[in-house]
Amino acid sequence: MISAKLFEPLVPYLELLAAVSLITFLLSIILIPWYIGRLPSDFFYILQTQDLKEQSKRTTLALLLLRNCIGSILIIAGFVMLFMPGQGILTILIGILCMSFPGKHRFILYLANKSSVQASLDWTRKKMRQKPFMWKD
Numbered sequence: 001m002i003s004a005k006l007f008e009p010l011v012p013y014l015e016l017l018a019a020v021s022l023i024t025f026l027l028s029i030i031l032i033p034w035y036i037g038r039l040p041s042d043f044f045y046i047l048q049t050q051d052l053k054e055q056s057k058r059t060t061l062a063l064l065l066l067r068n069c070i071g072s073i074l075i076i077a078g079f080v081m082l083f084m085p086g087q088g089i090l091t092i093l094i095g096i097l098c099m100s101f102p103g104k105h106r107f108i109l110y111l112a113n114k115s116s117v118q119a120s121l122d123w124t125r126k127k128m129r130q131k132p133f134m135w136k137d
Contacts, residue, residue: 037128045134071099
């Protein structure tokens, strides 16, 4: 029989993990729909049809670092939400949208072309009273 004293040192970490899980769950419920609602309805359509070499290079290094840090945090939180309460896949997608890295657009389109992801995004936009995304067939 396993003694309860064996798990006593882990109790503070489990409490912290529960608090972080609750906070990320609440933030995902509030911020993810807000962000998806703010994207233009033709965002993914333009992403599929644009020439990837025509991207703007006007971002400063500080903004680039800030966006990549925020995106990394969102990706990590989304991965955690795959196993805990929260909208994990959408959080990962938003984290990727925030970041700048080679092959980003191809990866976004790979994820966004999944019918389950498209349905989730369009459902969220409907709840935010926005037009659904335009998808290239």
